[in-house]
Every structure is written in C-alpha cells, then in structure tokens.
Amino acid sequence: MSRIGKNPITIPSGVEVKMDGSIVTVKGPKGTLTQDIDSCVEVNIEGSTITFSRESEAPAHRAKHGLYRALINNMIIGASEGFKKELEVIGVGYRATATGQLLELALGYSHPIAFEIPQEIKVSAVTEKGKAPVVTLESFDKQLIGQVAAKIRSFRKPEPYKGKGIRFMGEVIRRKAGKSAGKK
Numbered sequence: 001m002s003r004i005g006k007n008p009i010t011i012p013s014g015v016e017v018k019m020d021g022s023i024v025t026v027k028g029p030k031g032t033l034t035q036d037i038d039s040c041v042e043v044n045i046e047g048s049t050i051t052f053s054r055e056s057e058a059p060a061h062r063a064k065h066g067l068y069r070a071l072i073n074n075m076i077i078g079a080s081e082g083f084k085k086e087l088e089v090i091g092v093g094y095r096a097t098a099t100g101q102l103l104e105l106a107l108g109y110s111h112p113i114a115f116e117i118p119q120e121i122k123v124s125a126v127t128e129k130g131k132a133p134v135v136t137l138e139s140f141d142k143q144l145i146g147q148v149a150a151k152i153r154s155f156r157k158p159e160p161y162k163g164k165g166i167r168f169m170g171e172v173i174r175r176k177a178g179k180s181a182g183k184k
Contacts, residue, residue: 005065009050009073012080017045017072024072028079030140031120035075041068078140085149089133091156091164096133098125103135107156107166115152120144134169 011017015028024043025034037043040061044051050072054065077083089096095106103123105113117123121139135152139145149168158165160176167173 003066005052005054005062005069007069009069009076011048011050011076015076015080017050017076019043019045024075026072026075026079028076028140030079030082033075033079033141035068035071037068038064041065043068043072074142078142082138082140083142083145085137085145086169087135087137087149087152088167088169089135090158090167091132091162094133094156094164095127096125096135097127098123098135103152105152105155105166108164113155115155117148118144121148135166 015026018025018027022037022039023034024037025032040055040058041064042053042055044053052065052069052072054061089105089107091108093106093108097104098117101117101119101123103115103117103125105115107113117137120141121137121144123138124136125133126136127133137145137149153166153168156165158167158171158173160174161178163173163175
C-alpha cells in the first residue's frame with residue numbers, strides 16, 4: 001500500500017481544483033497549474049478534500065498512485081503559498097546580478113554568464129559586504145523552480161577542496177584535504 005497515495009489532500013481557501021477528463025487544473029492566488037493524470041489513478045474531489053485510488057496492485061500503478069498525489073499536493077501548495085529556492089555564490093570575485101528576468105553571473109570564467117529566467121519565476125540577487133551573494137528564486141511551479149535552480153548550479157558546481165562554486169542554501173559539501181606538503 002502506498003502511504004503517500006492514501007493520504008487525502010485538503011484544499012485551502014482561495015484555491016480552486018477542477019477535474020476535466022484526465023486533466024487536473026489548480027487555480028490559486030499565485031497562479032494556475034495543470035497536470036495530466038494517468039487512467040490507472042482515479043481522483044475524487046469531494047468538498048475541500050481530494051482522495052486518490054488506483055485500479056490494481058501492479059507495481060506501476062502503486063508507483064503512480066503516490067506520484068500523482070504528490071504532484072497535485074505540490075500544485076496546491078504552489079498555487080496558494082508558492083515555493084522559494086536560495087543559492088549561494090561562493091568564491092573570490094564571484095558575483096551575481098539580476099535585472100528583470102536576466103541573471104548575470106561572474107564565476108571566474110573569461111566571460112560573464114547571462115541566463116534568461118522564465119517568466120513564471122521571480123529572481124533577485126542580494127550582495128552584502130563580507131558575505132557571499134545570494135540568488136533567490138520564487139515561483140508557484142515546484143518542478144520549474146527546481147529545474148532552473150539546478151541549471152544555475154551547473155554553471156559552477158561546488159568543488160571539494162576550497163568549496164568554491166554555486167550551492168543551495170544549507171547544502172553541505174564534503175571537503176577533501178589537499179596534497180601532502182612533501183615527503184620525508
């Protein structure tokens with residue numbers, strides 16, 4: 001039995017959930033999201049709760065039972081509250097500036113990297129004296145914000161010797177010791 005799939009979802013006030021065939025639409029104050037649901041999972045919307053059931057105990061159906069429940073739950077949270085990801089840019093001379101939907105990163109390469117952020121995501125970059133620049137991404141779409149944050153991180157992944165690079169806020173990097181000073 002899927003523990004996640006069995007849990008019902010309560011719809012908060014201000015969020016509207018519609019089922020049109022196999023497409024679930026969630027509309028809230030932050031935005032509108034849609035998701036196509038596989039026919040093996042049945043969605044029941046009753047009042048302010050949503051329950052999910054599957055047609056059989058096949059492994060594929062069991063996996064999709066929990067998957068679609070989690071996706072719909074993330075859509076409801078995103079439409080009502082939104083999601084936020086923060087990235088730290090750590091390194092001497094590393095900078096991040098955001099103008100509109102354009103994020104410009106100076107990461108020690110011979111050229112700055114200009115990255116166009118999708119319209120659904122609000123981006124801001126804060127640089128405080130003595131601290132690493134912080135890039136903040138806010139959106140109602142959890143999948144999109146995670147994908148964009150991973151793309152930004154891929155421009156300069158944190159390295160294990162000095163810890164330089166772009167990392168998620170709170171991410172712990174395993175550090176390695178350098179080469180020995182010399183042989184005796």
